[in-house]
Amino acid sequence: MNILFTGVGRRIELIQAFRSAAETLRKDLKIYGADMTETAPALAYCDGTRIVTGMKEPRYVDELLTICKEDEIDLLIPTIDTDLLILSENKERFEEIGTRVMISEPDQVRIGRDKTLSARFLKKCGFFTPVTVDDWKEYKSGFPAFIKPRDGSSSIGAFKVQNAEELKIYAAHLENYIVQPFVSGIEYTIDVFCDWNGNPLSIVPRERLKVRDGEVLKTRIRMDKAILEEAEKICSAYRPCGAVSIQLIRDAEGTDWFIEINPRFGGGAPLSMRAGARSAESVLRLLDGEPAERYTVADGAIYSRFDQAVCIDPGKRTSVKGVIFDLDDTLYSEKEYVWSGYNEVSDFFGGGYTSELYHFFLNGKPAIDELMRETGHEEEKDEAVEVYRHHKPDLHLYDGVAELISELKSKNIRVGIITDGRPEGQRNKLEALGLYDMMDDIIITDELGGKQFRKPCDIAFRIMLTRWRLNPADVVYVGDNAAKDSQAPRQLGMRFLWFDNEEGLYRSEKQEGYNSISAIRDALIGGGDE
Known part of the structure; x- marks a missing residue:
């Protein structure tokens, strides 16, 4: 998917x-x-x-x-x-x-994008909405007032004005705007998620406790009965596809004034998901043709957001104190492991099937299944799979790998491995390659608690950094999968070196990398940069 x-x-x-x-x-x-x-x-x-x-x-x-x-x-x-x-x-x-x-249909999107159309739609639905004009000279609803772009977003170009003179000045700087009376009160965002046909699967009102540049920083979940009913009514008329974000202000008298409809995931929508909306799960279920479920929402829950940096480009660094390697197709050829495994399976059935199994594999077919079907041994499939998974492989490190590891250690640079895969298979590979004796630290992610700890999950990297007591900026991860291997290191502030292994099983991304172990050696020890 x-x-x-x-x-x-x-x-x-x-x-x-x-x-x-x-x-x-x-x-x-x-x-x-x-x-x-x-x-x-x-x-x-x-x-x-x-x-x-x-x-x-x-x-x-x-x-x-x-x-x-x-x-x-x-x-x-x-x-x-x-x-x-x-x-x-x-x-x-x-x-x-x-x-x-x-995305919703064009007419629905236009209603959301055009604040004048939004106001008309909400009024037609029977809701209170501030009187809206698109010419400051026609504004007669008193001050303070609010002027903003007719198709604006994120509070960009939106201003509170205190009198007609201020309104005139701001209007001169906006080409296409609307003017509304300023409504004071408690601000709410309603995060709604609907199925393909506009039927709401989750409705979560949130009180906006603190806002910066139009995006919420602190919020409280408020499963208010009146707001929930109002949102249901809007959805019935609007029929959005997927996510929609509705803005309202509840004044001191308890009247709800509806301000905006945005047919997309709002910036704070993940907070509703944390509270139990599970809109992302609904998307995946709908995409697979499965029925989406409703979940209980944590009413009253408060969420506060914070800023966090991510390293986009580490720049040039001369200090490398630790190097972590991927295993498969980085330190040895995984095709060699596959051939070794099929050779064991072939021997299990009397020999002569290795090339045929490997041919199935190269053509993207489940090799063992195909062989079992072809030879009439379907009932022995489970045994054959176990033979493959537990066999002691005949493997060899890529040329230059052993020398690179030795050179790194001679310079007091820590070396380790973080690898995904079934523990028994990965352990057999590590043993066959002699890597247990070469490495300072090895983590097989599945041993941490299952497949969910595989890359791009960053937990294994955090563990190794903690064990080594090193700053992420001084550690490099070397891997062959540009997408999966790079995420956690970069998010943590480490450097990532992509081994562009032309013979790798899963090579797909097209971008600049290092196409040899010697090139990686130069980048690590020769002072090169990513």
């Missing part, structure tokens, strides 16, 4: 929510992020990163279509307002290549 988030920017919590949902549901999810700039922090948390042109550029949609086709994207999720209408209008083009777009 492949999902592409556009305009991913700073939406790290949203990416993490989807990754957590995939782990909970045990779904194989690959997350792609697209952004205009390669320094967008959320890209460091994606399995695949794609740099695209500006959303207003004529070729923007064509670029996304190419990405979706090449990366076999199953679902595209826009995250920012400026993306919504153009993607909604081109939804059929994406569906033609097998990519669904989780």
Whole structure:
């Protein structure tokens, strides 16, 4: 399952929510992020990163279509307002290549993007909404007032004004604006998630306790009965697809004034997911054609957010105090392990099947299943699998690996391995390669508690850094999988060296890397940089 988030920017919590949902549901999810700039922090948390042109550029949609086709994207999720209408209008083009777009219909998006249309819609639904005009000269509703772009977002260009003279000045600096009376009271965001047909699966009102630049910093879950009923009524009329964020203000008299409808995941939507909304899980279930479930929400829960840095480019460093290696296709050829295993399986059945098994494997077929079916030994499949998993492999380190490890240790540089996989198989590989005697530390992630601890989970890296008592900036991770291996090190502030192994089993990403052990040696010891 492949999902592409556009305009991913700073939406790290949203990416993490989807990754957590995939782990909970045990779904194989690959997350792609697209952004205009390669320094967008959320890209460091994606399995695949794609740099695209500006959303207003004529070729923007064509670029996304190419990405979706090449990366076999199953679902595209826009995250920012400026993306919504153009993607909604081109939804059929994406569906033609097998990519669904989780976005409402164009008319619904226009209602959300145009604050004048939003006000009309909400009023038609029977809700209180501030009287809205699009010419400051026609404004007659008193002061203070609020002026903001008609199609704005994130409070950009939004101002509270105290009198007509201030209103005139601000209006002169905004091309397309609306003016409303300022409503004071308790601010709420309602995080709603609906199925493909607009039926709400979760509705979570949140009190906005503290806000910065339009995005919530501190929030309290308020499962208020009146607000829940109002949100149900809006959904019944609006029929959104996927996520929608509704803004309202409750005044001192208890009247709810509805301000905005945004047909996308709001910046604070992950907080509702933490409280029990589980919208990300619903997305994955819907994408697989499964029924989504409703969950109990932690009413009254308070969440406070904080800023955190992520290393995008470590720059040039001369100090390396620790080097952690991946194992498979980094220190030895995994194809050699596969051949060794099939040779053992072949011997189990009397010999002569190794090449046939390997041929099945190279053609992307389940080799043992195919052989069992072909030879009529289906009932012995489980035994054959056990033979493969527990065999003592005949393996050899890549040329230069033993020398590199020895040289690193001679310079008092710590060396270790973090590897994913079934513990018995990985231990047999390590033993066959003699790596237990070479390394200062080895972590097989599955031994920490299961597959959920595999990369890109950062727990194994945190453990090794703690054991070594080293600053992440002084440690390098070397791996062959540019997507999976790079995430945790970069998020923690480590350096990552990509071994562009042309013979690797899972080589797919196209980017600059190191194509030999000697090149990696020069980068680590010769003072080279990533």
